[in-house]
Amino acid sequence: MADQRSELARLLRQASTVEHQLLLVYLYTIFSLKSGADATCSAAEWESVRRWYSKMLMIARQEMEHLSLVQSMLLAIGEKPYFNRDNLVEEPPIEGEAARMVPQPVQFPIVLQPFNQKTIEEYVCVESPSYDTLIAYNQPIPTWCFTDDANHDNCVLKPFDSYLDLGGAKPDEEIGAGSIEMLYAQIRELFENLDEDAFDSPYSQVEVVSEYQIFLFPVTDKASALAAIDLITKQGEGSKASHTYNSHFRIFSDILDELKALTRRNPNFQPAYPWQVVQAASQIPDEKTRSIFKMLNEAYVTLDLMLAGFYYRFSASSGLSITLQQASFAPMMTMVIRPLFEILARLPINGRADGPRTGPTFYLTPQERAVLADPSDTSHYDLGDLNLYVGRMDRLRDQLQVLRTADFPESVRRDLDFMYQNVYRLSNNLPQIFTQGLLPEFNPGS
Amino acid sequence: MACAPKAERDAVRYLEIGYQGYFMCRIATDPDPTNELKGRSGYTLALPGEDELDQAIRLQFKDTPRNLREPAHRMDGKEFESVAVYSMAFNGQALTGHEILGAPVDLIGTDAPLTGPIFESRNNIVGSDNTMAFVVNPFHLVFKNGDGKDFLHASAAVNPANPDQKIWEVTDPAIYGPRLPVGSVFDGDDELNMATGVFDYDEYFRARAEWLRLQIAGRALEIRLFELLQGTAQPQDLAKLLDEITVPGYRAQATALLADIRQQDPDFAKKWRGDILDELLAEAELAMQKYKTRLYQLEFWGNRVVSKMGTKISWDHFVEGDRATSSLHDFEAGGKTWSVDYNQPWRIKYWYGGWDGDLLLGYHRGALYLPALPAS
Numbered sequence: 001m002a003d004q005r006s007e008l009a010r011l012l013r014q015a016s017t018v019e020h021q022l023l024l025v026y027l028y029t030i031f032s033l034k035s036g037a038d039a040t041c042s043a044a045e046w047e048s049v050r051r052w053y054s055k056m057l058m059i060a061r062q063e064m065e066h067l068s069l070v071q072s073m074l075l076a077i078g079e080k081p082y083f084n085r086d087n088l089v090e091e092p093p094i095e096g097e098a099a100r101m102v103p104q105p106v107q108f109p110i111v112l113q114p115f116n117q118k119t120i121e122e123y124v125c126v127e128s129p130s131y132d133t134l135i136a137y138n139q140p141i142p143t144w145c146f147t148d149d150a151n152h153d154n155c156v157l158k159p160f161d162s163y164l165d166l167g168g169a170k171p172d173e174e175i176g177a178g179s180i181e182m183l184y185a186q187i188r189e190l191f192e193n194l195d196e197d198a199f200d201s202p203y204s205q206v207e208v209v210s211e212y213q214i215f216l217f218p219v220t221d222k223a224s225a226l227a228a229i230d231l232i233t234k235q236g237e238g239s240k241a242s243h244t245y246n247s248h249f250r251i252f253s254d255i256l257d258e259l260k261a262l263t264r265r266n267p268n269f270q271p272a273y274p275w276q277v278v279q280a281a282s283q284i285p286d287e288k289t290r291s292i293f294k295m296l297n298e299a300y301v302t303l304d305l306m307l308a309g310f311y312y313r314f315s316a317s318s319g320l321s322i323t324l325q326q327a328s329f330a331p332m333m334t335m336v337i338r339p340l341f342e343i344l345a346r347l348p349i350n351g352r353a354d355g356p357r358t359g360p361t362f363y364l365t366p367q368e369r370a371v372l373a374d375p376s377d378t379s380h381y382d383l384g385d386l387n388l389y390v391g392r393m394d395r396l397r398d399q400l401q402v403l404r405t406a407d408f409p410e411s412v413r414r415d416l417d418f419m420y421q422n423v424y425r426l427s428n429n430l431p432q433i434f435t436q437g438l439l440p441e442f443n444p445g446s
Numbered sequence: 447m448a449c450a451p452k453a454e455r456d457a458v459r460y461l462e463i464g465y466q467g468y469f470m471c472r473i474a475t476d477p478d479p480t481n482e483l484k485g486r487s488g489y490t491l492a493l494p495g496e497d498e499l500d501q502a503i504r505l506q507f508k509d510t511p512r513n514l515r516e517p518a519h520r521m522d523g524k525e526f527e528s529v530a531v532y533s534m535a536f537n538g539q540a541l542t543g544h545e546i547l548g549a550p551v552d553l554i555g556t557d558a559p560l561t562g563p564i565f566e567s568r569n570n571i572v573g574s575d576n577t578m579a580f581v582v583n584p585f586h587l588v589f590k591n592g593d594g595k596d597f598l599h600a601s602a603a604v605n606p607a608n609p610d611q612k613i614w615e616v617t618d619p620a621i622y623g624p625r626l627p628v629g630s631v632f633d634g635d636d637e638l639n640m641a642t643g644v645f646d647y648d649e650y651f652r653a654r655a656e657w658l659r660l661q662i663a664g665r666a667l668e669i670r671l672f673e674l675l676q677g678t679a680q681p682q683d684l685a686k687l688l689d690e691i692t693v694p695g696y697r698a699q700a701t702a703l704l705a706d707i708r709q710q711d712p713d714f715a716k717k718w719r720g721d722i723l724d725e726l727l728a729e730a731e732l733a734m735q736k737y738k739t740r741l742y743q744l745e746f747w748g749n750r751v752v753s754k755m756g757t758k759i760s761w762d763h764f765v766e767g768d769r770a771t772s773s774l775h776d777f778e779a780g781g782k783t784w785s786v787d788y789n790q791p792w793r794i795k796y797w798y799g800g801w802d803g804d805l806l807l808g809y810h811r812g813a814l815y816l817p818a819l820p821a822s
Contacts (some may be wrong), residue, residue: 035483035484036484036487037494041729042732043494043730043732043735044731044732044734044735045493045735047494047732047735047736047738047739048735050484050485050486050491050739051738051739051742053486054486054487054742054746055486057477057486057487058487060475164524209576211476212476212477277610291626298562330476330477330569330570330575331568331569331570331571333477334476334478334479334569335479335568335571337482337570338479339481378477378808408749412611415481416561417558417559418480418481418559421612421614422568422571422614424614424615425568425571425614425616426614427573428617432617432618432619436618439579439619439620439698441574441577441578441579441619441623441626441627442573442576442577442579442619443574444574444576444577
């Protein structure tokens with residue numbers, strides 16, 4: 001029984017890592033898409049790009065939903081939330097060593113990469129159900145996911161000795177199409193065999209609004225745990241769904257088809273900005289672009305800390321829980337992280353108009369990873385202390401105050417000015433809500 | 447000497463000015479950030495050829511016809527009239543035939559770096575998207591004469607104790623609590639439905655989706671025809687296309703066009719080839735993609751768009767900021783002359799609702815109450 005629960009917790013932490021990684025690499029790809037028409041993307045073509053953006057962002061939102069549901073499953077069996085994950089890049093070198101940087105091989109096809117045909121082909125593989133499931137549910141077969149084709153190297157199935165470890169159940173099995181489905185199948189089986197008293201947890205379930213194609217619910221027993229798993233695999237792989245269901249797998253497949261058709265029609269079509277994946281700030285020559293890059297990475301870590309603090313020891317009557325509930329989702333994700341990401345994607349890394357753009361690395365230090373792995377670990381961060389978040393928001397506000405008057409293009413300066421106003425108020429909202437609670441007019445429950 | 451009872455002398459009498467009409471708001475919607483310019487993940491869009499999204503509430507929107515999307519009229523065929531004065535009353539008695547009836551009403555001011563009055567929430571930072579608790583900010587209402595000159599102003603600050611303070615600088619939102627909505631309806635009411643003429647929101651958008659599909663089919667046909675003329679498509683492609691067209695009206699039109707082509711002399715196509723054909727093709731392709739994106743948004747967001755037609759948010763607050771009136775300073779009513787009282791706060795009630803997130807138009811109705819005293 002104890003071994004079974006321990007194994008379940010281990011696999012849930014793996015699922016958390018996978019979902020966290022996926023949402024980050026998807027966001028990275030989404031924000032490499034052009035924000036409007038230009039010489040290699042006509043206004044008509046950009047309408048397709050706009051729709052891809054919308055669809056892929058929905059997928060990223062649902063990956064966040066999956067991440068949240070996995071935390072709820074961990075909490076349900078008495079485990080602490082787990083927001084730790086492997087880094088997508090290796091540890092940044094000290095200044096001056098940038099020239100020797102080479103991309104670190106990472107496990108599975110979870111790497112930071114801009115939007116292009118190869119990327120989307122890989123995402124089709126990531127979200128694909130197993131070959132048997134594809135056949136059983138009359139799904140299109142992405143043949144490249146099942147062939148050892150050098151042109152799709154990241155889709156070549158890789159051994160289980162990477163972070164995705166299904167417990168050696170099938171030692172000769174490889175990671176690739178169907179692996180995530182298999183991971184959740186194992187989690188499901190363990191839940192099915194779990195006694196109901198295993199759900200006697202000291203932790204509360206978080207309260208998060210379900211909206212915009214996100215469906216969240218408390219996991220408090222076996223039935224709700226199984227429902228969460230089924231929702232995750234239905235949305236992702238289309239498991240147990242009708243053949244017309246718009247799973248992530250189907251959406252990526254459709255985008256791929258449309259991309260190929262548009263490229264056949266216009267070989268010069270370029271839906272994404274010229275792009276360079278950087279591994280560290282030191283690889284960005286332009287100082288102002290580098291400052292946005294650093295600020296975005298720092299804001300992302302702040303969000304991660306907020307989420308870990310929110311999911312750990314949530315209580316509807318706790319000032320800290322209410323404060324983090326109000327700050328972490330809508331404003332922090334939509335008014336800080338995304339706008340900063342979009343600003344970064346508009347700025348060439350070398351300061352030249354035609355220069356490549358880049359995105360963040362989402363790098364986590366060992367100290368940050370430690371507290372995200374165990375939110376009760378206060379050796380570096382105290383997630384129960386409001387001042388941790390206020391201090392980080394104040395620092396972000398101060399950085400924006402300087403940058404909003406810097407020599408950026410007018411449109412960037414305007415966006416930074418607006419963001420400064422919002423972060424100024426957000427940093428004030430934290431202690432205000434913490435001490436006074438939420439204004440009744442802003443509370444959907446009042 | 448006759449003397450009115452004290453209670454009557456002291457009773458507050460109001461000149462009530464009612465105004466109504468459609469407003470345009472090119473607003474970004476969640477989960478797009480508030481200052482999104484194009485509309486990429488929410489349900490509202492700036493389409494090619496239109497201005498970017500700017501959040502501004504426009505009570506007068508007809509000066510930018512490029513932003514008025516087809517079908518640029520109501521379901522019942524009436525025009526979308528912008529906001530104007532429609533009623534006058536004093537102390538409960540209607541004042542008919544007054545010269546300001548029909549006068550345009552506007553909201554002015556900016557909330558930099560945004561460029562107009564907006565529904566303030568900033569994704570739950572200063573308001574609440576969850577409860578639709580927005581401040582209309584800045585609030586500076588202007589009534590205009592026929593010659594375009596203002597004759598009445600009424601404004602309110604976010605923080606009356608500190609009129610220059612911006613909403614994002616306010617620490618305690620209770621300070622602007624009186625400026626938040628006082629009521630909300632999410633499934634329609636008689637007043638809203640009568641104003642917009644829409645009683646079945648599902649049918650309203652089902653008809654819109656059908657109309658968009660019709661436009662898409664039409665543009666697809668145009669594209670095939672142009673491609674045919676370019677020599678990049680074969681006549682049998684067009685015949686196949688005809689078989690696929692099930693939208694009423696277009697099959698007959700397509701058949702007629704095909705017959706036209708076949709009856710033309712062999713040089714007909716040559717006359718159309720070249721740059722002009724490329725341009726026509728590009729125009730048709732762009733038009734089709736715009737319709738496709740609009741249809742995509744309706745289908746993708748579904749009830750989130752539909753339900754806004756039945757949403758009505760109401761406000762009721764004082765206007766204690768800059769106020770001024772010229773032609774209404776003294777007015778005749780009930781055989782007496784009255785003067786607008788500036789020593790008392792003015793009051794305003796208004797609602798916004800019936801929001802069509804595809805056309806970016808909604809309905810607005812309000813009433814400004816000016817306290818008045820017998821002219822001395």
